[in-house]
Amino acid sequence: MQAWRVHENGEPSEVMRLEETEPPTPGDGQVLLKVRAAGINFPDALLCRGQYQVRPPLPFTPGVEICGETGDGRRVIANPALPYGGFAEYAVADAAALLPAPDALDDAEAAALHIGYQTGWFGLHRRARLEAGETLLVHAAAGGVGSAAVQLGKAVGARVIGVVGGAEKAAVARELGCDIVVDRRGEDVVAAVKEATGGRGADVVYDPVGGEAYAQSAKAVAFEGRIVVVGFASGAVPSPALNHALVKNYAILGLHWGLYTTKNPELVRHCHERLTELAARGAIKPLVSERVPLDGAAAAVQRVADGVTTGRIAVVPAPANGAAA
Structure with a gap:
């Protein structure tokens, strides 16, 4: 599979490398997900720079929120388990923390619903x-x-x-x-x-x-x-x-x-239910300002780091990343 990997810390455009690598192997309690869309967040830039509160071992793949697909075909929202982040064709995540992707949102919008909302x-x-x-x-x-x-x-x-x-x-x-x-x-x-x-x-x-x-x-x-x-x-x-x-x-x-994901995960699920309801009635809709292919991820992360973007940029690894019905 293709995945962006960081071998040394620095500016995203300089240290992110698109490489061919084996799909990650899920650990205990984890699941392998096909990445349908990955939202770019400012923490992705901090991860590249080595300035985030979490410092995964090198090399790692950034990408902290995705809309993915399980082996049995379910659309889910997840925070990938680093070092196997979302700027790749496949990522891993904790099975217990998966959330259903709202039907009212397409893949890029569903990915963008998670951390920011x-x-x-x-x-x-x-x-x-x-x-x-x-x-x-x-x-x-x-x-x-x-x-x-x-x-x-x-x-x-x-x-x-x-x-x-x-x-x-x-x-x-x-x-x-x-x-x-x-x-x-x-x-x-x-x-x-x-x-x-x-x-x-x-x-x-x-x-x-x-x-x-x-x-x-x-x-x-x-x-x-x-x-x-x-x-x-x-x-x-x-x-x-x-x-x-x-x-x-x-x-x-x-x-x-x-902290809520470890201190009170039930509140995270409760919040997701409320957000899903708001999305269903059109009260909220993530602003996805740009959708870039996988090979454009490093440049897009750099733009987010430089503060020149609006809304959320989504990385879409697959070509026909279908919207939800």
């Missing part, structure tokens, strides 16, 4: 308890993680403010349903949020960026607001001023979705 659901519902009528501020609103949060916020009845970088991403954020879009390249984010909320600020802030975005969040959050820290795509990990959280009365909430 699970993270959004846990962050907005489990951690922040977002309610209808509240204002949700989403950083990087046109990206894979941010676009999921925008749709989930709208689905619950929140007013959504999306922060983006550039006119193209602003257009995408509007199409996703953002009520207000703020282009950080030409606007003062804090001032724009305050103006849009009558000076009150955002009830919930969803931040997968860190760095300057977090500093803006602390200034733009409302009384009794909640900042959900999802990641640090900017590369800068902020050091929150806890005295500021105290005097302004807001909460800082961490969200590491992967």
Whole structure:
């Protein structure tokens, strides 16, 4: 089979190599899956760089979320078990963690439903308890993680403010349903949020960026607001001023979705059921901005690493990757 493998850490476009190799052999409790589509996530770039919290042994195949096919023909969503990731024709995954791919979504959309939307659901519902009528501020609103949060916020009845970088991403954020879009390249984010909320600020802030975005969040959050820290795509990990959280009365909430897969896997299944229901009634639909063949994966991962993409890019190993009925 063909698989992208990383033999040394570095930039994705430099260290990912497309090679012929034997299909992986599943271990105890694992299953071999034919990859129908693999979503590209920022952690794939971090894995290549050796900067992710998980460091698989070299060589490894990146690709942390897929829509795959079991030996008996079932369409499933899975997180491949590294070092045998999803940027390959076959991957392995824990059998107990497989989730049915929603009939309402095609393969690429089903793959993109997993990490971004699970993270959004846990962050907005489990951690922040977002309610209808509240204002949700989403950083990087046109990206894979941010676009999921925008749709989930709208689905619950929140007013959504999306922060983006550039006119193209602003257009995408509007199409996703953002009520207000703020282009950080030409606007003062804090001032724009305050103006849009009558000076009150955002009830919930969803931040997968860190760095300057977090500093803006602390200034733009409302009384009794909640900042959900999802990641640090900017590369800068902020050091929150806890005295500021105290005097302004807001909460800082961490969200590491992967912990739920080991600490409370039943919640992951419950979340998937809710997401499947939302997809079935059209309330959410993953934004797959591009579908690339397997040989285009390294360049696509590099574009995600460079922050120039919108939505989710999907790697589609097989040529006629059929949509679900």
